[in-house]
Amino acid sequence: MTETPVRARFAPSPTGHMHLGSARTALYNYLLARKTGGQFILRIEDTDRKRFMPGTEQELIDGLHWLGLHYDEGPDIGGLFGPYRQTERYEIYQEFARKLVNLDHAFPCFCTTERLDRVRAEQQTRKENPHYDGFCRSLAPDEAARRIASGEKYVIRFRMPKEGSTTANDLLRGSITIENRNLDDSVLMKSDGWPTYHLAAMVDDHLMKISHVFRGSEWLGTFPLHVNIIRAFGWEEPIWMHLSVFLKPTGKGKMSKRESAEAIKDGHSIFIKDLEGLGFIPEGLVNWAALMGWGAGETEDVLSLDEMIEKFDITHLTPSPAAVNFTKLDYFNGEHIRRLTHIDLAGRIKPYFLNAGYSVDDETLLKIIPIIRERLVTLDDCLPFAAWFFKEKVDVNPLELVGKNLTAAQSADVARKIYAILDSLPDLSHAVSEAPMRHLIVDLGLSPNQVFGILRVAVTGQTVSPPLFESMEIVGKARVIERLQNAIGLLDKMI
RNA sequence: GCCCCCAUCGUCUAGUGGACUAGGACGCAACCCUUUCAAGGUUAUGACCAGGAUUCGAAUUCCUGUGGGGGCACCA
Structure with a gap:
């Protein structure tokens, strides 16, 4: 690093919610300052008293910290060149x-x-x-x-x-x-x-x-x-x-409030606060924003903030407008979720279970992480995949209990055989339960899909779930057996 | 209306006059793996806005056009 230290500033006005464009501008300022060993400064441009919106300055500050763009000088922390609020x-x-x-x-x-x-x-x-x-x-x-x-x-x-x-x-x-x-x-x-x-x-x-x-x-x-x-x-x-500004996903016209309203329907937004609530993590968001307007080279696209600091180069910034591509945000978010440590991820998804009304024990939560992490695009995806782990009883749709190309009677029969096997096992750890179940499939001449499908719905209450054996190990034999009994009862009623 | 900016696969981009048969990533498609859903692996499809000029040679430089964007406040 031979450059002279840069003093860069992010100077928003507290007139509205922090959006994608501001985030990227802040990011580039931050990257340049860090890269050169200089300072990143936050200055609040609040001289327009008519457009001032109370609370937005704090939202800006919170947003910056959430994104990981910590500043060296600013209205709340001071600095050698203050005050950092223009009204002062x-x-x-x-x-x-x-x-x-x-x-x-x-x-x-x-x-x-x-x-x-x-x-x-x-x-x-x-x-x-x-x-x-x-x-x-x-x-x-x-x-x-x-x-x-x-x-x-x-x-x-x-x-x-x-x-x-x-x-x-x-x-x-x-x-x-x-x-x-x-x-x-x-x-x-x-x-x-x-x-x-x-x-x-x-x-x-x-x-x-x-x-x-x-x-x-x-x-x-x-x-x-x-x-x-x-x-x-x-x-x-x-x-x-x-x-340059951000364009609509179609590339025709600039991103506006109207488009943002559309985006939120499928789980996206241009407002940082919204994105946080939607389950996006700052690592993914920052990576995505950085690459709209900056060609990081032909190397790895998935970058941490530190890697971006290392690679950042103002001569590789592009002047042309970029169309926002939320699908790519999903990709980066998923990638960064998978890069999180298990403990870290657990801490980040726990609030989603809590807010949905589940009581969460940390031991179970931690066990779930390895089997759901490659399935998460956003943090809130943890709910459809794993909320059932925290339910006392699962709701089962009897129709889903019927195996593929099987009748209810055949499915009930299969369920009984599964029950007999699992019940005879000392525990349902993955290692002990898989082999006997595989044998059953062969004995019955059915496909894994048919047999595991019945078991999956019986145990999880859903047709899509994390891998079965790992899941059963986590919920434990007692609950699996109990749910299997319930499923058999439901299937019998359909005959 | 006037001023300014921008222009490579669908999208984000690499490219700084010859190494370009235009590279990578996302998406899409196919296949592999597979108990569902993912993740992962392999492969494929896919672009230099148009027209002139400069040059031995242009995605790259220059003009014109077209398209897109921004601005023309006692707002930022």
């Missing part, structure tokens, strides 16, 4: 806004929203691009000062150069050049005194010594503005990387 940095933005005005790179604007709306509407009818018309751009400084002193409401706008062009450089996309006449005198400070993103983020990135910025491609349009602001201050620019 009010004076800082005031100072830098003033500075830009003094440098004549910004100016106070007294236009009302009514006037601005009217100007925009007129421009629209004239088929012009909507933009600020420069009404207050050349106001004399002393007149501006007088109006401010008299209490008039105003905003501070950036004085965008009228001539020439601006070239900004993005690591993934190369240089992007825009004619300055297409750029606007954007508002840097709102009339309520709070800064807009344009000012706040640039100031904070500078003050917090951010060296690399990952952000969504929605910022590409204002990218030249930001570069101009930084240059107006005379600061050094960070390295910019604009990540």
Whole structure:
């Protein structure tokens, strides 16, 4: 590792639930910081009081920790460059806004929203691009000062150069050049005194010594503005990387709330919190998200966070939009579930049994793990496969008790023979029970499917279950015998 | 309408002018294994958006078109 340590930041605004896109941006920031031995910083961009949603900052923090993306500096843990919540940095933005005005790179604007709306509407009818018309751009400084002193409401706008062009450089996309006449005198400070993103983020990135910025491609349009602001201050620019948005699974159109509602019907979502509840584990989720937009090479696709840190390379990031593929999330989740230790997996699935109302003894839980782990795609799959282990009595559908291509009478006969054999055994460990049962199959001239099918339904109450012999060993002879008796009774009633 | 970005199998991607008969992963299909369901193994199907240009040679560079995406707020 020869790179210089990177300071990277994840700077969400607490206005909604944390989603896939934010998670990936956070992840790349984290990966880069860890890879270079630098710092990963969480900054809360909460200057928009109107869109603020209580609780979402905590959700963001919880989500980051759940994903395993622990930060070095942040609002709840502090750091050398705090505070890390923009609403706690009010004076800082005031100072830098003033500075830009003094440098004549910004100016106070007294236009009302009514006037601005009217100007925009007129421009629209004239088929012009909507933009600020420069009404207050050349106001004399002393007149501006007088109006401010008299209490008039105003905003501070950036004085965008009228001539020439601006070239900004993005690591993934190369240089992007825009004619300055297409750029606007954007508002840097709102009339309520709070800064807009344009000012706040640039100031904070500078003050917090951010060296690399990952952000969504929605910022590409204002990218030249930001570069101009930084240059107006005379600061050094960070390295910019604009990540693309996620598209619908079909690849047509971007992932939206509508699609997310569709996704949740088959057990998926783009919201991190939902995904956690749906039984996805952070290891799988992170692996999946990482590979949408990053080519990890031709080696192994299933990666742990540490392996990703090792392999991460910003020169292998892709600028093109990626369609989300939930089927692949399932795959990664299953793979990572199988990589968990038995103890770890047990701890993660236990809550699902508990929440479903079962009382769980840890000894049984641990025994179940080896026989269900390769069957789990999501953690909640443990229920259909193994909930019956914790039931006193299983519900049996008599129709399912009838063996394939057999009558109820034949099935009852088979069940009785199974019963006789199992009952005679000292215990039902896999080692002692399998051989006699195999013999029975041969003696009866039936298929394993037919015989084991009857036994499976009798013991588990379901047609799909973990392997039978292992399962019987876990539930024990007493219960198997009891359930077999019950099954024989049910079959007899059908004759 | 204007500005900007993007473009390789169905999807995520490898590819940085000759090693490309375009590689890998997911999915799909077949087979093997098998007591159900999985997992695992083997094999198969499958792509350089179109048209021009540069070059001895283009998936790779440049133009144009097309398609997709983002932006044009006192939101981030």
